[in-house]
Amino acid sequence: MPAMSVRDDGMSARQIARSKQRKAGDRSTRLANALMKLSAAAVKKLELEEDLREAVDRARAVTTHIARRRAERALAGDLRRFDLVALAARLAKVHEAGNTDVRELHAAEQWRARLIEEGPAAAAAFPGGASDALVRLIDAARRERTTGRPPGAARALFRHIVEALKAPPPEPELEEDEDEDEDDLDGEAADPT
Numbered sequence: 001m002p003a004m005s006v007r008d009d010g011m012s013a014r015q016i017a018r019s020k021q022r023k024a025g026d027r028s029t030r031l032a033n034a035l036m037k038l039s040a041a042a043v044k045k046l047e048l049e050e051d052l053r054e055a056v057d058r059a060r061a062v063t064t065h066i067a068r069r070r071a072e073r074a075l076a077g078d079l080r081r082f083d084l085v086a087l088a089a090r091l092a093k094v095h096e097a098g099n100t101d102v103r104e105l106h107a108a109e110q111w112r113a114r115l116i117e118e119g120p121a122a123a124a125a126f127p128g129g130a131s132d133a134l135v136r137l138i139d140a141a142r143r144e145r146t147t148g149r150p151p152g153a154a155r156a157l158f159r160h161i162v163e164a165l166k167a168p169p170p171e172p173e174l175e176e177d178e179d180e181d182e183d184d185l186d187g188e189a190a191d192p193t
Helices: 013-037 040-045 050-060 065-079 084-125 132-147 152-166 178-190
Strands: none
Touching: 013 050, 013 065, 013 084, 040 050, 040 084, 050 065, 084 132, 084 152, 132 152
């Protein structure tokens, strides 16, 4: 019987190889499960290679519960041929972007409700200030609500708020120190040379 090489931590080369294979299998299983649970729009955002996209689509096309579990295991096997770390990074990026979008929409909805409720007076607290367009949209949405008309103006106000919240905040303008300018003038008048 050949002697097995054993590392310092007591694991043989075979045990190390099996451990690596098990970890890769666990990682691909987790990724396959996450891919099966994603919405179709989120899968499109991943921008997968053609082969990987076909494997994901094939697995996601299965609808019955038992067969879907089997398709998920097959997808996990297919995923082992690809870079799992890069795929996990893309998946995390899509999840992060999705959560950010939801938070932005909730904030926009809260601003719309506040602006319609409080009127143009609340526009002063709105990021970006009370522009003429914002005030017009608030007035139209308030009139629309009181008359019971369909929510076209409220939707236009919502779109305006979303765009305003997505825009980067304006950088504060640097004001020149008037004191320095006055000191320079005083210094020139006091210096007779």
